[in-house]
Amino acid sequence: MDNMQQTIHSINGTTNGHCRLKSMNFEVPENSFSHETQGLSRNRLVVRRGKPFKVTLKSDSWLWNPSTERLVLEVCLGGLSKRIPVLFYEEQSHPQLYDWTATIYPGNMHPQSVIIHICAPVQSSVALYELLAHIETRRSRITYVLGTFVLLCNPWLKDDPVYMPLDAHKEEYIKSDYGLVYMGSSSNVSKRPWSFGQYEPGVLEACLKLLEFSPQHLTDKNKDYTLRSDPVYLSRVVCAMVNCNDDLGILEGKWQGSYKNGVKPTDWSGSADILLRWASSKCRPVRYGQCWVFASVLCTVMRVLGIPSRVVTVFNAAHDGNGNMIIEEFYTRTGEKFGMSKDSIWNFHVWVECWMRRPDLGAGCDGWQVVDPTPQEKSEGIFCCGPCPVAAIQHHWLDARYDIPFVCASVDADVVRLIVHNGLVVGKTVDTECVGKLIYTKSIGSDKPENVTLTYKPDKSKRMRKNITLCKNTATPRSVSVPQSTPTNLSDSPYFSGIMSPNLNMTLKIVGVPKLGEPIHICVTITNQCKNPRVLVGHINAQVKEYDSSPSEAFWDAQTEVQIQPFSVTTLNHTISHFKYQSFLAGDDIVNLAVVLKDMTTKETFLAAEEFSISPPQITIQIEGGNSIQLKKERTVLVSFTNCLSTALYEVVLTVQGAGLLEGKQVAKIILLQPGEKILKTVSITATSPGTKLLMATLSHSNNPNIIARWYHKVSVTA
Incomplete structure (x- = not known):
């Protein structure tokens, strides 16, 4: 159906001598320009709530006689409808923000046409509407089907909950169809361009279809239509529908194994292909996605719906399974890390920030909200996360909705690294800076990253958090699943409560930016802060790993021994040649590096760990x-x-x-x-x-x- 110009037919009754409505024009080019929706659809009217758009009705002569007849428009949404009396400008009492209006301005009424300006309430539901026209007398009514139009949120309108004041921000977070996803590691950040594709043919329709196939809509259409006025509700529905874990959602996730029966997540470069595949396959999930794919598709849908959105990467993002803000990592005495904890740290994790007011939480929670579609934990029974106010994360307002404790742990948990040998925990370090070390998003109008870490991280001197029980002698025993050589009850170890000696400090550093084909240079710095000399022996170990999981077996290790004098500093330099790693590593691969040293006199064991990524060669x-x-x-x-x-x-x-x-x-x-x-x-x-x-x-x-x-x-x- 061509919404720009179409012939109209009545659906009931006869004209009884009245002139019929012959055609109407949705004035798509003019309305699209005025409503900042150019390119979203080639033949369908797409407008934003709270701002008038005009339609032109044409007939052979006067369309109706205002002295004896009424012209009434009706907008229909499922089983819901709203009648809108068409009034002349002088009949309107005052502008209506919270009710539908249809206005004829002076000079817009002609013998064979009339221009009507229609305005939806500022908090109308986002949906595809049907528009009808009625010519009524006391005894009769003639109804005409005018066509359909799409109504979106309006970040240009101050009264809309998604209002964004600055034009440059709206250009970047609504209109731009290009973005960057930051990946790799905090010490070697790489970037992956992404085409959001909201102007590709069929993408708007796919986004509307996503809403129509949500569990909320399939359960109660009218209730869903009513709630779609709220960007908080919309973001949760879309977030859940981007993954297919609970519903007829878009993407199936996969993080390991073969991808032969789908597309490898790293092969995607844009959202349009994914959305169109899903929409054309009767809602079968598209295979496969990982965090940056889930997030980028979500960003596309939210921008299409009119909610300002951006993709955000958290480097060293924690997945805290038990909510205690502590991530445990386990190492052997030779520096190999093994996956025996339910907690994990992803080298990077990608989610979305959506901009909206939060009247349900108060003005202090307005602004950017974390919405994470990667299926990790359930939120109120479904696999989604957010919208979670960034301000609430920063201040640790753990009782705010939605999912604040989980997201707080993602950016600010503590990491406890335990060295296990012969059934005993023989050493431990606590790292309070590793998690959420760096948080990036694309800068406005630039390909440079914007560092938003400080918007998430609380003031260390003021924050409220749980004590780290592992640093206390009152640690609670618990059973865990561990490798054969480790104790069943780790907290029973006599060294479990011990803290690494303050008299020795060890750091591990990668020299320069590791590039594929070049040697990797490693520097270990040891500072002896006591009056006694030390003899230290141990291992340094490198393991390749996926960004979201524990590392595999070591591909390189070296033994080391050092004698260090009192109050002195010693450096150990190691090199991993290209020949040692060429059959294990490819571009953008991540390496877990650890050094474990033991004091031969005191029997203390010390650990330092670092993860880094390999830069690929250029095409x-x-x-x-x-x-x-x-x-x-x-x-x-x-x-x-x-x-x-x-x-x-x-x-x-x-x-x-x-x-x-x-x-x-x-x-x-x-x-x-x-x-x-x-x-x-x-x-x-x-x-x-x-x-x-x-x-x-x-x-x-x-x-x-x-x-x-x-x-x-x-x-x-x-x-």
Whole structure:
């Protein structure tokens, strides 16, 4: 149905001599410009609540006689409807923010047409509405179906709960279809561009379908429609629907094993493909997602619905299973970390912040709210998290809704590292700074990161938190599942309450930024703060790990011994050569590094740990004529990779793809790529829609089954 201009037919009665309504025009271009909704739909009217939009009704002569007839509009939503008498401007008493209005302004009434300005209440429900027109007398009524329109939240309107004052913020957090996801580790941050794709054909409809297939809507449509006026409610519904754990949601998560029956999470570069696959598959979940995919899709849906949103990365994000704000980690005496705790720390975790007022909590909780769609813990019985006010997280207001304790632990738990040997805990360190060490989001109008850590982290001198029971002699015994060599009751160990000697300090540091193909340099600094010399022996150990899980077996270790004099500082330098890690690590892989030293005299054991990521080699993407291209105009792209590694690569595959730019994948292959040699692929791109698009290139080879390099290039498409 063309909503710009359409012929109208009555659905009841006859005209009885009255002139029929012949056609109507939703004035889509003008309304879209006025309501900041350009590009969201090609043929459907999309407007924002609380702001008037105009429609034009046409007939062969006067549409109705105001002295004997009434013109009434009706908006319908499921089983709900609202009649809106059409009034002339002078008949309106005052502007209505909280009721529907339909107004004819002076000069807008003509013999064969009338322009009506319709305004929805500032807290109307977000949905697809049907619009009817009635011409009524005391004894008759003629009804016409005018068409449908979509109503969204309005961050441009001060009275809307999602109001955002600054235009630059609205441009970034509502209108922009391009973003960055920060990944890697806090010491070596990498960034992954993401195409939110809200202007791709069908994305708006997919977002509306998501609401229609939520459990809330399927259970009680009218109640759901009514509650959709509230951005708090909307964010919880969408958050739960982005994962498929409880419902007909969009994405199925997977963090390990084979991805052959789906798409590997690292292969996604935009939300549109995911949303369109889900919408066209009768709501079967799209395989597969991980945290940044869940978050980026959620950000797209919220921006489409009119709620300002941004993707946020927490580095060293804790998953506190028992809510005690303590994360336990266990190491062997040789520095290997093993996964025997229900708690965990993700090197990075990605969620979304949504902007809204919180009248349910008070003005102190207005502003950015954490909404996390990655299914980790249930919130009021469903797999969603939030909206959780960032201000409440910072101040540890643990009784505020929703999910404050879980999110507080994610950014501010303490880490207790225990060294286990022969059934005993022989050493322990407590780290109060590791969790939530760095929190990033994309800057406004820039590809640089904005550090928002201080908006989450409480003032250490003022915060209220539970004492760390592991530092007390009154630690409560409990049974845990542990490896065979560890005690069943860890707290029974005589060393369980011991604190690492204050007379020795040890730090572990990675020198420079580790890059694939180059050696990794490690520096251990030991400070002896007592009057006695020390003889220390131990191990340093490296393990590859996924960003969200415990590390696998060690791929490198070294024994070390050092004699350190009283009140002195000693450094130990180690190097992991490329030959030692080349068959284990690929680009963006994360390494867990730990050093454990034992004092041969006092028998004390000391631990220092660090995690870091490997930077991948670069793939070069060059667009002839520059990075701004015109819609439907063909352009040539040169994609190349030069082997910067010290070894030859076999069966090299260079793959190029880009939603909205390329059909399918373009591939170049070479059997052998010597150090310093180049592989090149030339592709032609044509943009099918305006906005920001992404070209993605990946490189793999038979030396290592993983993709060793992944690179993105931003393309600006103009109409």
